[in-house]
Amino acid sequence: MENNKEYFERLVRSHKDTIYTVCYMFSKDEDEVADLFQETLINIWKGLPSFSGEEGALRGWIYRVALNTCISLDRKKRRRNTVPLTMDVNLFDPSSESRVQRADQLHNRICQLQPFDRAIVLLWLEDLPYEEIGQILGISAKNVSVRLVRIREQMKRMK
Known part of the structure; x- marks a missing residue:
């Protein structure tokens, strides 16, 4: 199990930017992006034992896992009809x-x-x-x- 853990840690370090980019495309909210990222890591961890491809196919597999995770959670979110409650509206933003x-x-x-x-x-x-x-x-x-x-x-x- 330790070998899988070390492999997973290396994999996350080398592909975290890719995973984050996918998650960011599905939400701009930092907390939600963090949730998507975490959920993607969980799904990668769960799917790692069944991944039988070679290193070259790993990048595509990670994209698929991240996309499928984000798409699934996005569909669930859309079905819930939530209204975000934010009060930190800045009507004049000098950096715009x-x-x-x-x-x-x-x-x-x-x-x-x-x-x-x-x-x-x-x-x-x-x-x-x-x-x-x-x-x-x-x-x-x-x-x-x-x-x-x-x-x-x-x-x-x-x-």
Whole structure:
């Protein structure tokens, strides 16, 4: 068991940025991102004994586990119809530069996408080739290409 624990710790250290990026694409709230991250780590730990791939396939497997975890929790959250209670509204934020606003706008538009489309955009933003995105999501590279064109058009129409 110690060997698995050491392997898991190494795996988390080397892939924590990837896992965090996936979690961040599903929520901007720090606490919720931390919950998604923790839940993803639990699912990786549970699935590690059944992972039979080689090191090269590990990155794709981690993406799939993180995406599936976030998509599942996102679906549960949407079914609950919760209303966030925040009172720390800053109506005048001097740091709101145009670049920050564009990044927030992009993040908000990505969050409006369906979970599968959000996953495609996330993987594309990570500079993964279409073939690898397709392998991770179980679709063809051509389908990735077509979906990205449609997603871009959809995001242009968003407000």
